Amino acid sequence: QTLLTLKQSLSNPTALANWDDRTPPCNENGANWNGVLCHRGKIWGLKLEDMGLQGNIDITILKELREMRTLSLMRNNLEGPMPDLRQLGNGALRSVYLSNNRFSGEIPTDAFDGMTSLRKLLLADNQFNGPIPESLTRLSRLVELRLEGNKFEGQIPDFQQKDLASFNVSNNALFGSIPPALRELDPSSFSGNRDLCGEPLGSPCNSPTPSPSPSPGPSPESSPTPSPIPLPNHPPNPIPSPSHDPHASSHSPPAPPPGNDSAGSGSSNSTLVIASATTVSVVAIAAVVAAIFVIERKRKRERGVSIENPPPLPPPSSNLQKTSGIRESGQCSPSSTEAVVGGKKPEIKLSFVRDDVERFDLHDLLRASAEILGSGCFGSSYKASLSTGAMMVVKRFKQMNNVGREEFQEHMRRLGRLRHPNLLPLVAYYYRKEEKLLVHEFVPKRSLAVNLHGHQALGQPSLDWPSRLKIVKGVAKGLQYLYRELPSLIAPHGHIKSSNVLLNESLEPVLADYGLIPVMNQESAQELMIAYKSPEFLQLGRITKKTDVWSLGVLILEIMTGKFPANFLQQGKKADGDLASWVNSVLANGDNRTEVFDKEMADERNSEGEMVKLLKIGLACCEEEVEKRLDLKEAVEKIEEVKERDGDEDFYSSYASEADLSNIIN
Numbered sequence: 001q002t003l004l005t006l007k008q009s010l011s012n013p014t015a016l017a018n019w020d021d022r023t024p025p026c027n028e029n030g031a032n033w034n035g036v037l038c039h040r041g042k043i044w045g046l047k048l049e050d051m052g053l054q055g056n057i058d059i060t061i062l063k064e065l066r067e068m069r070t071l072s073l074m075r076n077n078l079e080g081p082m083p084d085l086r087q088l089g090n091g092a093l094r095s096v097y098l099s100n101n102r103f104s105g106e107i108p109t110d111a112f113d114g115m116t117s118l119r120k121l122l123l124a125d126n127q128f129n130g131p132i133p134e135s136l137t138r139l140s141r142l143v144e145l146r147l148e149g150n151k152f153e154g155q156i157p158d159f160q161q162k163d164l165a166s167f168n169v170s171n172n173a174l175f176g177s178i179p180p181a182l183r184e185l186d187p188s189s190f191s192g193n194r195d196l197c198g199e200p201l202g203s204p205c206n207s208p209t210p211s212p213s214p215s216p217g218p219s220p221e222s223s224p225t226p227s228p229i230p231l232p233n234h235p236p237n238p239i240p241s242p243s244h245d246p247h248a249s250s251h252s253p254p255a256p257p258p259g260n261d262s263a264g265s266g267s268s269n270s271t272l273v274i275a276s277a278t279t280v281s282v283v284a285i286a287a288v289v290a291a292i293f294v295i296e297r298k299r300k301r302e303r304g305v306s307i308e309n310p311p312p313l314p315p316p317s318s319n320l321q322k323t324s325g326i327r328e329s330g331q332c333s334p335s336s337t338e339a340v341v342g343g344k345k346p347e348i349k350l351s352f353v354r355d356d357v358e359r360f361d362l363h364d365l366l367r368a369s370a371e372i373l374g375s376g377c378f379g380s381s382y383k384a385s386l387s388t389g390a391m392m393v394v395k396r397f398k399q400m401n402n403v404g405r406e407e408f409q410e411h412m413r414r415l416g417r418l419r420h421p422n423l424l425p426l427v428a429y430y431y432r433k434e435e436k437l438l439v440h441e442f443v444p445k446r447s448l449a450v451n452l453h454g455h456q457a458l459g460q461p462s463l464d465w466p467s468r469l470k471i472v473k474g475v476a477k478g479l480q481y482l483y484r485e486l487p488s489l490i491a492p493h494g495h496i497k498s499s500n501v502l503l504n505e506s507l508e509p510v511l512a513d514y515g516l517i518p519v520m521n522q523e524s525a526q527e528l529m530i531a532y533k534s535p536e537f538l539q540l541g542r543i544t545k546k547t548d549v550w551s552l553g554v555l556i557l558e559i560m561t562g563k564f565p566a567n568f569l570q571q572g573k574k575a576d577g578d579l580a581s582w583v584n585s586v587l588a589n590g591d592n593r594t595e596v597f598d599k600e601m602a603d604e605r606n607s608e609g610e611m612v613k614l615l616k617i618g619l620a621c622c623e624e625e626v627e628k629r630l631d632l633k634e635a636v637e638k639i640e641e642v643k644e645r646d647g648d649e650d651f652y653s654s655y656a657s658e659a660d661l662s663n664i665i666n
């Protein structure tokens with residue numbers, strides 16, 4: 001009844017359609033209702049994320065749920081003042097996630113007094129203003145506090161909690177000196193504020209600390225004081241830039257040394273990333289635009305048309321003509337269709353390999369508002385939001401100029417026929433001898449690399465163990481499908497790495513950049529593909545059917561340890577220098593084996609056995625001797641057997657995570 005009352009209080013609870021009084025919210029094995037987290041028939045949490053919920057939520061309705069330990073309302077359109085959380089869960093709430101809503105106003109200074117169990121509080125990207133409430137400094141168990149992207153003003157209170165590992169107040173209107181206990185944190189946690197000073201920002205507080213304004217002070221925009229960190233444009237929400245990506249090849253900042261704490265390595269990368277985002281973006285945008293410009297000019301030259309003298313406009317009726325089965329060469333093709341778009345510009349045709357997407361051409365992409373996603377080994381990728389609302393990613397490949405048009409088209413059609421929930425489908429391509437463009441749909445949660453190593457800058461919680469297991473299982477299924485459908489390729493994926501694993505809204509992984517080795521220039525394939533290089537590939541240039549398995553193994557180790565494989569591989573070709581050897585050495589030290597896991601995965605006491613099992617599968621995939629290494633089928637079977645909890649069949653996957661539940665059980 002409590003939940004039904006809550007539902008009624010919201011303006012558009014369509015995602016809560018199955019909340020009705022005909023079925024109870026919980027059953028013996030879990031939940032009947034969307035977003036309700038149950039354990040042994042009791043509600044221990046609500047995970048109402050991304051549900052389009054609107055309105056002024058009255059949280060006090062929930063105080064009847066006395067077992068409630070976690071509440072997540074992230075990424076909705078909820079508004080109103082900060083909910084009074086003290087009344088919830090019998091005062092024993094562990095985690096509260098309210099980020100990315102429209103909550104506003106000042107938070108009373110004592111808002112969190114008495115919430116002694118609170119460990120994680122995410123209020124990022126709302127419209128809160130006024131001072132950061134002092135009562136937060138009295139939460140002795142706090143481990144994660146995210147306040148970025150609001151309008152908090154004044155000085156940062158004196159946080160002293162020793163376990164406060166994740167802390168972010170960037171992009172607010174704060175000023176004054178950073179409290180001593182926070183000086184070890186990454187500078188990006190403080191960027192984009194009015195006038196913060198001291199470590200870790202490196203700007204001394206030599207002038208008298210500005211005192212807080214009596215009433216709301218000047219807005220950050222009106223302040224003449226530059227930000228201590230030279231951040232590009234002080235973005236209100238730091239865009240997860242490609243440079244978050246540890247694999248952003250030669251453009252990447254130097255990686256931290258092996259053995260670094262994963263949280264540290266993630267956040268230091270985030271800082272470097274944010275600081276270099278503009279440079280990378282500007283260069284990359286210029287590169288893509290220039291590329292398309294050159295393509296267009298060349299086509300015009302080929303037709304004897306100069307840029308200054310455009311060709312006659314096509315007839316108005318040809319605004320959008322679909323020609324099915326015609327390739328650029330004019331030959332028939334049963335499986336590819338092209339869009340010819342008329343209008344003021346001469347058409348530049350993309351070759352579509354799917355029938356279920358609305359047609360567009362390069363001009364549409366150029367006209368679209370674009371955001372650079374990153375520059376990888378091959379060129380740049382950028383996201384284009386088309387006027388239809390569709391969001392596409394265009395990736396430019398330079399190292400494919402040895403492949404002939406026919407061969408390329410044939411291969412693209414082959415890739416275009418692949419359909420699997422764990423593969424990023426190819427939408428269209430563009431062929432010119434010097435370079436190729438591949439077009440895919442945009443995947444909202446970006447790459448696994450960003451989520452593993454740059455989640456702090458994204459303002460998101462780290463991936464928990466159930467999510468990581470789900471990702472490994474999805475990757476394994478996608479690979480299995482590729483092996484079945486592309487049997488002639490020795491390495492059917494050929495470029496497995498965490499930036500080529502994208503995550504959709506439900507954290508289901510989709511593999512990108514697969515099956516490209518046959519159309520790459522040979523020398524580039526050797527150098528750039530297969531990011532996680534197996535010993536036989538590194539030493540002999542040998543690709544086998546188990547080369548992808550090696551990369552899968554390294555990916556598993558990266559997911560479980562939170563460490564960049566590149567840090568280890570940079571040490572050279574020595575077998576003892578890689579991530580697998582490090583994991584092996586830690587596991588061999590029986591007492592401390594949990595040290596190997598990513599600290600950001602949180603407390604997973606009831607899953608340790610299964611987590612070690614997955615780690616060992618990763619190691620078996622990273623067996624140096626090819627003969628002893630698992631083959632893909634074996635690896636997939638073993639991965640399938642891994643469960644979320646020791647001795648359990650199934651469990652939840654959520655930001656409102658298992659860790660929260662293990663807290664109530666113990």
Ligand SMILES: Nc1ncnc2c1ncn2[C@@H]1O[C@H](COP(=O)(O)OP(=O)(O)OP(=O)(O)O)[C@@H](O)[C@H]1O
Nearest residue numbers: 245373374376377378380381393441442443447499
């Ligand atoms: N379809 C997509 N949706 C969302 N993000 C994407 C998509 N395609 C690529 N990205 C992200 O954009 C960034 C740049 O990708 P890109 O493929 O150009 O380089 P890369 O994966 O870092 O390296 P490489 O060129 O070796 O594949 C990466 O972070 C990648 O995860």
